[in-house]
Amino acid sequence: MPELPEVETTRRGIAQHLEGHSVTTVDVREPRLRWAVPADLAEQLQGQTLQQIQRRGKYLLFTYPTGHLIIHLGMSGSLRIVSPDTALKKHDHVLIQFDNQQCLRYHDPRRFGCVLWTNEPAQQHPLLSVLGVEPLENEFTGEYLHQQAQKKQQAVKTFIMNSHIVVGVGNIYASESLFLAGIHPNRAAGDIDLTHYQTLANTIRDVLTAAIAMGGTTLRDFVNTQGEPGYFSQTLRVYDRAGLPCLNCGTPIERMVLGQRATYYCPQCQS
Template sequence: MPELPEVETTRRGIEPHLAGRRITTVTVREPRLRWPVPGDLPARLTGHTIRAISRRAKYLLADIGDGTLIIHLGMSGSLRLVDPATPLRPHDHVEIRLDSGRCLRLHDPRRFGAVLWTRDDPSTHALLARLGPEPLSDAFNEAYLHRSTRRRRVAIKQHLMNSHVVVGVGNIYASEALFLAGIRPGRAAGRLTRAECARLVQTIRQVLTEAIEQGGTTLRDFVREDGSHGYFGQHLRVYGRTGQACLTCETPVKQLIQGNRSSYYCPACQR
C-alpha cells in the first residue's frame, strides 16, 4: 500500500504539471471504487483550473477553486501523467485531461482507491476530520506523543500506526523509526518515558524524510507518477531482515507478529 512518503513523492511529481492548468475533460471509466465516484464529477471539474495540489495524510487534495478533489490511492493505485494518445491499460479508471495537452490517469487494479469531491473545507470531510497530526509538522512533538501514550497498554508500534494518533507512520516506517530510537515494537506505549518519546519523534521524522527524498519504499504495487519504482527499500535497517545481522551490533534481527502485521527489531539494540 502506498504510504505517506509514496503519496508525498507522487504529489511533488504531479503538482508542477497540474497547478495552474485548466481541466478540459474528465472521463470516469469505472466509478465503482472504494466509494463510488460522484456521477456529476465531470461536470463539476470540466472548465475549472487546478490551483494547487496538497496532501493530508495519504489523501491528495486538488484545489479547484469552488471545491476540492480528494484522491486516495488505496492498496495499489497510482497516478500517471501521459499523452492522451497513450493506450489505455486495464484498470485505468479515471482520466483528467488538461489544457497542456497531457492527462492524468488513475490506475487502480484492486479498486480500493477513491476519487471524491467536496465543496466544503476538506479538513471537515468525514474521511479527514478525525485524523491525527502530520508527523513532520510542529503539532507532532515530544509533549504530544508523550501525552498520547499515557495509560495506554497498546504496543507502541500499533499506537504509532493509529491514524487518529499520527498519520502516515505505516508498518515499514514504524519498524525503522523504533529501531533508530532503540525501542522495541512490543513495548507498551504507556511505559515510554518523555525522553524516549522525544527520541522517537526525531527518528520518525528522520525515516519519513529519508523515504520522501529517496522516492518511497519499493513495494510490488507502488510506482511513482512517471511509472518508476521507489527505492527506499534498499536502505531498510531492520524491516524484512529476519535472521540477518543487525547493522549496528550484528545480533540477528527478529520478527514479531502484531495485529497480523510483521514487526522487525534487534533484541540487543532495542529495549
C-alpha cells in the same frame, strides 16, 4: 500500500505539471472503487482551474475554485501523468485531461482507493476530520506523543501507526523508526518516558524525510508518477530482514506480528 512518503512523492511529481491548468475532459471508466466515484465528477471538474495540490495524511487534495477532489491510492493505486494519446492500461479507472495536453490517470488494480468530490472545506470531510497530526509539521513532538500515550497499554508500534494520533507512519516506517530509536515495538506505549518519545519523534521525522528524498519505498506495487519505483527499500535496516544480522550489532533480526502486521526488530538493540 502507498504510505506518506509515496503519497508525498506523488504530490510533488503531479503538482509541477498540473497546478494552474484547467480541466478539459474527465473520463470515469470504472466508478466502482472503495466508494463510488461521483456520477457528476465530470460536470464538477470540467473547465475548472487546479489551484493547488496538497497532502493530508495519505490523501491528496486537489483544490479547485468550487471544491476539492480527494484521492486515496488504496492498496495498489498510482497516479501517472501521460500524453492523452498514451495507450490505456487495463486498470486506468479515471482520466482527467488538462489544457496543457497532460492527462492524469488514476490506476488501481485492486480498486481499494477512492476518487471523491466535496464542495465543503476539505478538512471537514469525514475522512479527514478525524486524522491526527502530520509527522513533518511542528505540532508533532515527543511531548505530544508522550501526552497521547498516557495510560495506554497497547504496543508502541500500533500506537504510532494509529492515524488518529499521527498520520502516515505506515508499517515499514514504524519498524524502521523504532529501531533507530532503540525502542522494542511491543513495549507498552504508556510505559515509555518523555526522553524516548522525543527520540522517537525525531527518528520518525528523519525516516519519513529520507524516504521522501528517495522517492518512497517499493516492495511490490508502488510506482511514482513516471511509473518508476521508490528506492528507500535499499536502505531498510530491519524491515523484511528476519534472520539477517543487525547492521548495528550482528544479532539476527526477528519477526513478530503486531496488529496483524509483520513487525521486524533487533532483540539486542531495542528494549
